Amino acid sequence: MEKAADLDYLRDYNDALVVAIARRSGVFDRATIAAGTGLTPQAVSKVVARLLAAGLVEPDGVRRTGVGKPTTVYRLIPTSRYAIGAHVARRTLRLVLTDLVGEVLRTIVTPLPEDFTPQHLLDALAEGVTTLADGCRAGRLVGVGIGMVGPLDHAEGVVRDAHRLRHWHDVPLRDLATERLGMPVLLDKDVTAGVTAEAWRRGTTFRDAVLIMVESGIGSGLWLGGSAYRGAHTNAGEFGHMVVQLDGPRCVCGRRGCLEIVHDQARARGDVDAAARVLAVGVVNLLQAIDVDHVVLAGADLLPHADAYLGAALAAVRAEVPRVDWLTTEVTTSSLGTDVIAAGAAMEVLNEEYGPLTSPRTAAHA
Ligand SMILES: [Zn+2]
Structure with missing residues (x-):
């Protein structure tokens, strides 16, 4: 046996x-x-x-x-299998249908009620998945990947505490969605799904990278040594909660002077350039700690001001990283725009079923 x-x-x-x-x-x-x-x-x-x-x-x-x-x-045959990816943000559910090679074929965006509950999300998810699955021939839909704001536990499939969402404390979303949808479901942090999507599209030169997302909060997805890095509790990348101002304003996480709250206050004043400079300081802090050579900027609150954020990040990297001739870092915006999280969640499902992006060279022998 x-x-x-x-x-x-x-x-x-x-x-x-x-x-x-x-x-x-x-x-x-x-x-x-x-x-x-x-x-x-x-x-x-x-x-x-x-x-x-x-x-x-x-x-x-x-x-x-x-x-x-x-x-x-x-x-x-790209259309021989499909996957659905979901991006659960604080106000919207974005769903994409991808084929076996990760091309986004369709996107649906549904508003979510303010402070939505697990039941609200499951209802919206079921409706959207039914719509997207309609075009797929029987047996060809592999599963659904969900990328959601954390903190969450990828291994257990449990949302621990989604910041700024009251009804999301220890919710076993993966199992609830598996039961509701009747197909395999995978749960990951939004930013980890996002960096997975970038890795699919950019190929094997994308080995050490970070995706920074500004969208109702700030987080980062890490891709280190050629695969997603999630950390000991699958909660790595809480980039927005690094302190940048010791006596700064109180953040949603309870600490003072987090990058996220300092950034958000600048945006609330309408000062995009100042907000971009705050984010740029965080980017340089991150480079000093983990030495990546790709930084990808993403998120619905950043992309409309991509030039300001890119400019500030590039200037900071040039000015503050010693030896830029040696420590080269490419800073770009997401190649999939606002679909990046949902698409990455679908790609994670395909990875699970049909092999990792970075395949080991040696096969297994009986
Ligand atoms: Zn914080």
Whole structure:
């Protein structure tokens, strides 16, 4: 019995590895897969046969190299599987439908009542998922990923305390949504989903990065050493609650002078430039602590003023990081705009089912 489970695991693992490679390379042949995974040609043939049977790949012609036999070339079928991603913000629920390669096909935005309850969210989620699932053929929808404001526990699927939402204390949202929707659900911090989306789009050079989101609060998603970094309690990245002013105003978290409250007060005064400079100080603090080479700025409260925030962050990085000739950091805005969190949550579902973005080079052998 245990042996059968092991074999299932190895089979799924190797299939996922091949899907991950195919997703990156577009078309592939058996030799590319063998070279990329270390699997034997026989094992690769078995994987490809399974993926063909599952409808995930299809032949895409033949390639002739030298005098040998022509080689069949395959391609991943993007519309063979779909995932839905949800971005739960304080006033809105944004849902996207993505295909197997993470392209956003449809977006729905629903307002949420002020200070919404878990029941409000589940109702809105069920309605939106039904609408998006309508266009998908049976069996092709893999699951739903939810990116939500924290603090929350990704491993347990529990929202611990969503800042500024009264009804969200120890809510087992993942299990509640799984039961309501009748399909696999994954829960992660909004910012971690966001940085996952950027990593999907930017490829293997995106290894050490941070996504900073300004949207009813300030948070950061960390991507370190080629994968999402969540920390000991899956609560890493509470960037907005780093203190930047010791005797500053009282923050929603209870401390004084947090970056978030100092930033928000500047925005409330209408001083976007001052707010951008506060955020820029935080960016430099973060660079000093974790040495990333990509900073991605995102969030509905930031993107309309992207030039001011980008300018301030770039100026601060140049002025305050010693040796900019050596410590190079690229600062950009999100490549997916306001869909980035929802899209990333969908990509996390696809990662779970069809292999990590950063696949290990070596396959598992029985
Ligand atoms: Zn705070």
